[in-house]
Amino acid sequence: MDAQQVVNKSDLVLILDYGSQYTHLITRRIRSLSVFSLCISGTSSLKSITDLNPRVIILSGGPHSVHAPDAPVFPDGFVEFVEEKGVHVLGICYGLQLIVQKLGGLVKVGDKQEYGKMEIEVLCDGSKVFGDKCKGEKQVVWMSHGDEVAKMPDGFRVVATSQQGAVAAIENPLRKFYGLQYHPEVTHSPLGMDTLRYFLFDVCGVSADWTMEDVLNEEIKAIQNTVASDDHVICALSGGVDSAVAATLVHKAIGDRLHCIFVDNGLLRYKEQERVMDTFEKHLHLPVTCVDATEKFLSELKGVVDPERKRKIIGKEFICIFDEFAQELEKKFGKKPTYLVQGTLYPDVIESCPPPGSGRNHSHTIKSHHNVGGLPKDMKLKLIEPLKLLFKDEVRALGKIMDVPEGFLKRHPFPGPGLAVRVIGDVTEGNRLETLRQVDEIFIQSIRDAGLYDEIWQAFAVFLGIQSVGVQGDQRSHSDVVGLRAVTSHDGMTATWYRFDWDFLDSVSTKITNSVRGVNRVVLDITSKPPSTIEWE
Numbered sequence: 001m002d003a004q005q006v007v008n009k010s011d012l013v014l015i016l017d018y019g020s021q022y023t024h025l026i027t028r029r030i031r032s033l034s035v036f037s038l039c040i041s042g043t044s045s046l047k048s049i050t051d052l053n054p055r056v057i058i059l060s061g062g063p064h065s066v067h068a069p070d071a072p073v074f075p076d077g078f079v080e081f082v083e084e085k086g087v088h089v090l091g092i093c094y095g096l097q098l099i100v101q102k103l104g105g106l107v108k109v110g111d112k113q114e115y116g117k118m119e120i121e122v123l124c125d126g127s128k129v130f131g132d133k134c135k136g137e138k139q140v141v142w143m144s145h146g147d148e149v150a151k152m153p154d155g156f157r158v159v160a161t162s163q164q165g166a167v168a169a170i171e172n173p174l175r176k177f178y179g180l181q182y183h184p185e186v187t188h189s190p191l192g193m194d195t196l197r198y199f200l201f202d203v204c205g206v207s208a209d210w211t212m213e214d215v216l217n218e219e220i221k222a223i224q225n226t227v228a229s230d231d232h233v234i235c236a237l238s239g240g241v242d243s244a245v246a247a248t249l250v251h252k253a254i255g256d257r258l259h260c261i262f263v264d265n266g267l268l269r270y271k272e273q274e275r276v277m278d279t280f281e282k283h284l285h286l287p288v289t290c291v292d293a294t295e296k297f298l299s300e301l302k303g304v305v306d307p308e309r310k311r312k313i314i315g316k317e318f319i320c321i322f323d324e325f326a327q328e329l330e331k332k333f334g335k336k337p338t339y340l341v342q343g344t345l346y347p348d349v350i351e352s353c354p355p356p357g358s359g360r361n362h363s364h365t366i367k368s369h370h371n372v373g374g375l376p377k378d379m380k381l382k383l384i385e386p387l388k389l390l391f392k393d394e395v396r397a398l399g400k401i402m403d404v405p406e407g408f409l410k411r412h413p414f415p416g417p418g419l420a421v422r423v424i425g426d427v428t429e430g431n432r433l434e435t436l437r438q439v440d441e442i443f444i445q446s447i448r449d450a451g452l453y454d455e456i457w458q459a460f461a462v463f464l465g466i467q468s469v470g471v472q473g474d475q476r477s478h479s480d481v482v483g484l485r486a487v488t489s490h491d492g493m494t495a496t497w498y499r500f501d502w503d504f505l506d507s508v509s510t511k512i513t514n515s516v517r518g519v520n521r522v523v524l525d526i527t528s529k530p531p532s533t534i535e536w537e
Contacts, residue, residue: 011035011206014054016042018062018072018094021530024347024493025185026058026092028391029196034208038389046075056088056204059095061183065147066094066101073098088176088204093145096170096179103177106151112164114143117188120160120168127159128173129180131198141168142188145181212397216249219386223253226384227339232329233384234322235341237262237288239276240414242343242387245399247286249386250341252402259337260286261325263318266294267418267427270441283405293321302428307421307537314417323380340381344388345395347492391491412458413492421537424465431518436463438516439482446508456498459486462536470520479520482512487534495529
């Protein structure tokens with residue numbers, strides 16, 4: 001999906017990202033209102049912004065101080081552009097301070113920092129920011145700032161303050177600039193969604209006209225316009241939701257000129273090849289070629305412990321196999337396939353790009369996603385990524401429209417590098433992969449048996465690569481330790497660890513240590529995202 005194709009038909013709310021850990025939540029919250037939103041770097045060029053023709057621009061929060069010499073800012077000409085085009089601008093946290101500073105006000109280091117839940121008070125009736133909220137009304141919001149507004153730009157007024165007296169909300173309706181010193185997008189601001197909804201629909205006049213049906217129709221047209229009538233396309237199926245939905249979508253667009261390949265790289269879950277191929281053939285009705293490349297992948301990974309190297313190696317080997325598959329198709333059809341379909345999602349793109357002002361480059365990203373940073377530069381096939389502007393729940397909604405079986409859509413995410421990022425260290429050492437498969441199968445089946453599978457976003461086991469002392473069969477043991485991880489989430493960008501019943505955990509731990517030879521200790525990961533990622537590597 002190309003952003004320009006969408007915004008030509010929908011009101012776009014463009015978010016300029018200045019590095020807040022909550023920026024993606026703004027995007028999600030707005031999309032949940034059936035309004036298309038897109039997030040780009042806050043330091044993007046003016047042309048990048050004007051080409052998208054946004055109806056509304058939101059300046060995100062961020063960890064920076066506007067006083068810092070390398071603080072990220074919007075481009076020269078930004079203010080003139082939004083005022084000439086009548087674009088509404090909302091600054092959140094750092095974004096508010098950026099508006100104040102750039103439009104002639106003053107921001108200083110606060111006498112008191114404000115972090116966490118804080119009560120604010122509306123100062124006047126008829127505010128554009130707060131709508132029907134009356135003077136004196138109070139609400140709890142989530143603050144995260146050390147600087148504060150000391151002097152307002154001309155024409156602006158303060159419409160809310162915190163209980164400590166700091167500026168909490170500002171507006172200049174004539175110039176269409178607004179600001180919130182708190183984060184309305186997080187659930188810790190209970191009335192935050194009401195504020196965003198009122199701002200978008202009542203203040204900005206945005207239309208709620210973005211639907212998954214539109215996404216489907218536009219994407220089919222885009223694929224048909226991209227792929228020539230005699231071109232053939234390869235799709236790499238992983239067994240996950242993303243690639244299956246992407247394949248189904250492309251198949252609708254070009255029919256049998258799509259050729260799917262499922263690669264068993266030796267890093268799959270318990271009986272994954274058998275189960276996935278059965279689903280493809282019986283339920284998705286996709287033509288799929290299965291390639292067993294276990295020996296090739298594991299030989300290349302032997303001795304490799306660095307997770308980034310693992311991802312790069314796996315990405316490279318996948319592409320080599322796709323190229324070989326393309327050559328076979330060329331012999332059969334007389335023309336080599338031109339494109340490769342991948343189920344890259346928006347969070348994959350976001351996590352593979354460092355935030356502005358961080359001073360980091362792509363070698364210092366959270367992780368190189370296998371669909372984004374893990375592919376070789378000399379790849380011969382051109383990419384088609386029909387889902388790259390969608391979040392996981394949106395992909396599932398799209399799959400439902402296309403009649404992808406619900407049971408398949410509800411499958412927990414599985415990383416492209418497979419168990420390579422769930423085995424800490426060398427995946428080929430000893431019996432690590434088989435041990436992990438058995439542990440993971442017990443854990444997931446126990447979750448299914450307890451009726452918890454659909455409550456959990458993602459659950460899996462991790463081979464930790466360490467050993468501990470235990471007592472098994474009245475004898476001392478020195479065996480492997482495995483970890484269990486389960487999280488809840490809406491889009492995979494943030495996640496909270498799942499609170500299992502203690503009896504359930506006791507049962508699972510007992511099953512694992514009794515059934516899986518070489519494991520004598522089970523630990524539970526109780527870390528949310530952030531600060532951790534969902535996967536361990």
